[in-house]
Amino acid sequence: ARLSEQLRRFLDDKAWLENRRIMDILHNIETRALDLRVDLPSGGFMPLDGSSAAIELPLERTLYRPPFKPLIAGVALDEGDAEIDTAVLYAQVVVDRAELLRNIRLELQMRSQVTLGEVVERHPLRNGLAELVAYLQLAGEWPRTTVDEGVEEQVQWQSSTGITREATLPRIILLRNG
Structure with missing residues (x-):
């Protein structure tokens, strides 16, 4: 019980420290944004990747093709009467x-x-x-x-x-x- 209580306290402290760090980062961002509101920088100051939408037209897609299923005749196979030396199958070089x-x-x-x-x-x-x-x-x-x-x-x-x-x-x- 004591070990689980220590573990719970450790995890709570760790979560509190992580939340505190996140709040500090957010406050720094907020402070810098307020500073920039007065004096806007000239030119691009924050590039964005992929600022345009990728357009994919429906007619560019391939049409559905059903899988090929060969027609196999349901013919009963008769046992052959050829004399085959099966020892050849096992004689590997x-x-x-x-x-x-x-x-x-x-x-x-x-x-x-x-x-x-x-x-x-x-x-x-x-x-x-x-x-x-x-x-x-x-x-x-x-x-x-x-x-x-x-x-x-x-x-x-x-x-x-x-x-x-x-x-x-x-x-x-x-x-x-x-």
């Missing part, structure tokens, strides 16, 4: 980006610049297109990369079934830092 980055750095130790095609030629793709996409992503993140759109490179790899695949892309030149 993991590309080691750190190894690819090491390959790029290894090639740049010997020369000041190397093309992505040369890196792939010296370090053949083992994971196919996924590995090529990872190389392209690393090239995009590389600090000093130049793309020559006028020259195309052929990148080849063997798929898991033994088929030779080929991708054509612009020459991507990786430059050594420093």
